[in-house]
Amino acid sequence: MIGSRIRGGALLCTLFLVGTGLLAAAEIALSDFARAIQSIPVSDIQRVLTAIESGLAQEDFPAPQTLQWIERLAASPFSAQEKESLLLHTVIALENGLPVDGLVTKGLEGLARAVGAPKIEQSLKQRLILLGETRDLLIAKGIFSVAPGSPQAVATALPTPRFNLLVTHISGTVADYLEGGGSPFEGETLYREVRSRLLSLEGAILVPEDVDLALKRIEPADLTRMALCAVT
Amino acid sequence: MRSNELDDILREALRQEVAERSSALAGLQEHVVAELGDRRPRLRLSDWFRQLVAPSRGGRIGQVCVVGGTAAVCLLFGFFVATRLAPDPGAPALRLSPSRNPDGTQEVVFVLPALNATNVSVVGTFNSWEPTALSDEDQDGIWMASIPLPPGRYEYAFVIDGRWWGQDPLADEYVRSFGEYSSVRYVGRGGDGA
Amino acid sequence: MYRGQDEVSLLRCSLAGETEAWGEIISRYKDAVFGLCVGFLRNRADAEDITHDAFIRAYVNLRRYDLERRFSTWLFTIAANLCRNRLRYHRNHPVVELPDQIRGGPDPATVVAREDRHAHVREALTHIPYGYRAPLVLRFYNDLSYREIADILAIPEGTVKTRIHRGKAMLKQRLEECDAS
Numbered sequence: 001m002i003g004s005r006i007r008g009g010a011l012l013c014t015l016f017l018v019g020t021g022l023l024a025a026a027e028i029a030l031s032d033f034a035r036a037i038q039s040i041p042v043s044d045i046q047r048v049l050t051a052i053e054s055g056l057a058q059e060d061f062p063a064p065q066t067l068q069w070i071e072r073l074a075a076s077p078f079s080a081q082e083k084e085s086l087l088l089h090t091v092i093a094l095e096n097g098l099p100v101d102g103l104v105t106k107g108l109e110g111l112a113r114a115v116g117a118p119k120i121e122q123s124l125k126q127r128l129i130l131l132g133e134t135r136d137l138l139i140a141k142g143i144f145s146v147a148p149g150s151p152q153a154v155a156t157a158l159p160t161p162r163f164n165l166l167v168t169h170i171s172g173t174v175a176d177y178l179e180g181g182g183s184p185f186e187g188e189t190l191y192r193e194v195r196s197r198l199l200s201l202e203g204a205i206l207v208p209e210d211v212d213l214a215l216k217r218i219e220p221a222d223l224t225r226m227a228l229c230a231v232t
Numbered sequence: 233m234r235s236n237e238l239d240d241i242l243r244e245a246l247r248q249e250v251a252e253r254s255s256a257l258a259g260l261q262e263h264v265v266a267e268l269g270d271r272r273p274r275l276r277l278s279d280w281f282r283q284l285v286a287p288s289r290g291g292r293i294g295q296v297c298v299v300g301g302t303a304a305v306c307l308l309f310g311f312f313v314a315t316r317l318a319p320d321p322g323a324p325a326l327r328l329s330p331s332r333n334p335d336g337t338q339e340v341v342f343v344l345p346a347l348n349a350t351n352v353s354v355v356g357t358f359n360s361w362e363p364t365a366l367s368d369e370d371q372d373g374i375w376m377a378s379i380p381l382p383p384g385r386y387e388y389a390f391v392i393d394g395r396w397w398g399q400d401p402l403a404d405e406y407v408r409s410f411g412e413y414s415s416v417r418y419v420g421r422g423g424d425g426a
Numbered sequence: 427m428y429r430g431q432d433e434v435s436l437l438r439c440s441l442a443g444e445t446e447a448w449g450e451i452i453s454r455y456k457d458a459v460f461g462l463c464v465g466f467l468r469n470r471a472d473a474e475d476i477t478h479d480a481f482i483r484a485y486v487n488l489r490r491y492d493l494e495r496r497f498s499t500w501l502f503t504i505a506a507n508l509c510r511n512r513l514r515y516h517r518n519h520p521v522v523e524l525p526d527q528i529r530g531g532p533d534p535a536t537v538v539a540r541e542d543r544h545a546h547v548r549e550a551l552t553h554i555p556y557g558y559r560a561p562l563v564l565r566f567y568n569d570l571s572y573r574e575i576a577d578i579l580a581i582p583e584g585t586v587k588t589r590i591h592r593g594k595a596m597l598k599q600r601l602e603e604c605d606a607s
Contacts, residue, residue: 050588057584068360096557097581105357106409109387112361113396115410123410136514144507150577154487154504160580169385180408197385200404204383204420238598239566245547246567250461256474257460261452264481265445272443273488 028063030056036070042084051094060161062101066090069104072111082117089124098131099164102172126178126230130171133226138166141217158210165206166198166214173197174227184227187220194223337380338419342366342390343402347373349392354379356388356414363391383420389413433497441488452481455498458568459505465563466509468552476512480505502568503578506560513556543601550600558593561586 033052034045042048055061069090073083086107093100103124110120138144143156145163158166173194178184182193198211332338342354344366352375353363359379366375387407389398399406403415428436428450439447459480463473484491484504491500551559564575572590576583 050592054582054585054588057582065360096555097585105360105387108361109357109414110410112355113410113412119410139507139510140514142511145580146503147576147580147582150503150580154483154490154507157507163580176407176409179410200418201385204418205385235594238594238601241543241547242551242562242594242597243566245544245551246461246465246563248544249548250457250464250567253464253470253473254457254460256470257456257477260456260478260481261449264452264478264485265449267482268445268448268485270443271445271486273441274486 028056028067032067033070036067036074037087039074040070040083040087041080042087048087048091051091054097055094055100058160060099060164062104065104065108066100069107072108076111078117082121086117086120086124089128093128093131096132098128098135099168102127102131102168102175123175123179127171127175129230130175130226131167133229134167134171134174137218137222137226138163138170138214141222143213143217156213162207162210165201166210169197169201169206170194170214170218171226174223174230178227178230184224184231187222187224190223190227191218191220194218333380335380337382339378340381340386340417340419342377342379342388342400344375344390344392344400345373346375346390346392349373349375351391351393353391354388355391355396356386358386358388366390381419384418386417386419387414388417389415434493437488437491437493437497440485445485448481448485455501456481458498459501461567462502462505462563463509465551465567466506466556466560467512472512476505476508479508483508496574499570499574499577502564502570502574506578509560510556546601546604547597550597550604553600554593554596558589558596561589562593562597565590 030049030053034049037045037048037052052066055066056063070087073086076083078086090100090103090107093103106123106127107120110123142154143158143163143166144154145160146157147160174190177190177193182189184190195215198206198215202208202211344352346352352366352368354366354377355361355363358381364377364379366377368375387409388400389396389412390400391397396412398409398413398415400415402417404418405416406413407416408414428439428447431439431447431450433451433454436447436451440451456477460473460477463476463480464470467473467476480501484501487504491497551562554562560579561575564570564578565572570578572583572586575586579586581589
């Protein structure tokens with residue numbers, strides 16, 4: 001009886017320790033990124049690490065995918081300069097507080113499809129511009145972000161993760177449209193695409209009120225202006 | 233230059249800059265007050281509702297009437313919407329209905345007929361574009377995999393014996409990426425992510 | 427009438443529509459808000475406009491302010507958001523103000539050197555990206571904590587620290603380049 005209790009206790013302890021170990025392994029630290037970046041290598045590693053560190057502090061930062069992006073970039077057949085140039089888009093996005101999900105997944109796709117560095121560069125560059133333009137557009141339309149838990153200054157201030165989702169999906173839609181050969185001058189078409197994307201995600205990962213707010217305030221001409229910034 | 237020295241200089245420079253330009257603020261409060269005039273801070277929606285059911289409007293009976301009436305209207309509206317949206321029990325189920333897992337993910341089924349293939353996998357944003365194998369256990373040429381996915385939007389393509397193919401008939405939409413097609417599925421929309 | 431009143435009383439009076447009470451709030455915060463705007467925008471005319479707009483907007487939305495939280499953080503958030511909006515508007519038409527000329531005269535060398543230094547700092551600040559400049563202004567002009575800066579700019583506290591560190595590094599580099607030339 002006592003023996004079985006001891007055995008049960010030992011098993012529970014072991015499971016607990018293994019679980020904690022697995023949990024610790026699952027959490028990605030800055031040192032993991034440092035190791036990955038060192039094998040690229042980059043000319044200003046401190047800058048990259050500072051950017052990653054700011055990303056890690058955000059609750060919606062896609063740490064596992066970003067680490068995979070850096071690791072696979074390091075292992076790719078591109079030159080050191082090409083690798084650094086591709087990584088820089090993610091760094092600049094993080095430095096400017098922009099969500100990097102779209103950049104990272106597009107970078108990973110480019111590597112998986114084995115397209116050349118210039119094609120990935122072109123795609124990431126366009127997407128980075130659109131991320132910044134989208135954020136600026138939302139702010140210009142009176143839609144702001146506030147850190148979670150902060151007092152809400154005005155009714156149209158969204159917690160940062162929700163704001164970032166709007167930025168990611170609006171900019172991603174315009175990027176996909178342009179990459180598919182769409183004309184930036186077709187503002188009405190762009191608006192329909194954005195509307196369709198946001199409504200498809202409404203209730204799944206986008207809050208309906210946020211979708212409503214964005215669609216009411218954004219106009220086709222705004223999207224044309226954004227698209228033109230990305231292509232010129 | 234030491235860090236503390238820079239802090240002090242920065243602080244002084246900013247203070248001096250503002251002090252030099254603060255004459256621009258002369259009369260600011262008078263201008264703002266004049267512009268505001270008789271305006272009052274905007275009411276919030278909750279304030280409107282509170283005013284609506286305020287005791288001064290017909291007393292407690294008035295409050296009960298307003299709240300009860302509102303509730304009745306909401307119930308009627310909900311009943312109307314529910315009867316309009318109820319599925320037709322006679323309609324056959326055409327789509328693969330994904331099952332919902334306790335952790336909030338949905339089992340999303342990827343199916344591809346590829347009769348002569350030896351190796352079929354799916355790559356996409358849900359697996360960082362690393363292959364997840366599909367299987368054809370009964371060797372009928374229909375390859376399948378069920379992947380638990382949280383709500384969201386996923387781009388993907390199949391890889392059939394090393395060749396990418398991005399136009400899944402079961403996809404919700406398609407996008408062009410690096411000059412090729414990718415398929416897109418939405419998971420969690422209306423409870424049906426198939 | 428409102429001069430000696432505490433802030434909460436002034437805000438309650440303002441909520442009741444007493445705009446003169448709001449005038450007293452403005453007199454207490456105008457330098458802080460204007461300084462924030464000057465620091466962020468690097469343009470006096472815009473800073474004046476935004477300071478005015480911030481107080482109008484704050485009054486109109488006063489019911490959204492939670493009296494239990496710090497009023498200055500809420501007010502500065504409104505001003506910061508308006509500044510960001512204005513910067514976006516001006517992005518294609520940058521307006522850079524030249525540093526003020528140092529007055530001539532028989533000033534002691536150390537005083538001239540210090541004024542020179544201030545002018546260089548102000549010039550250098552104009553060239554630092556907004557994302558790094560804003561936290562510097564809130565820290566060194568408005569004397570806010572990292573937590574408050576994070577709330578106002580809607581970025582994590584860790585990001586505030588790294589941006590201040592990097593912003594100072596950029597400032598220092600520009601000042602050293604100035605000294606060398």
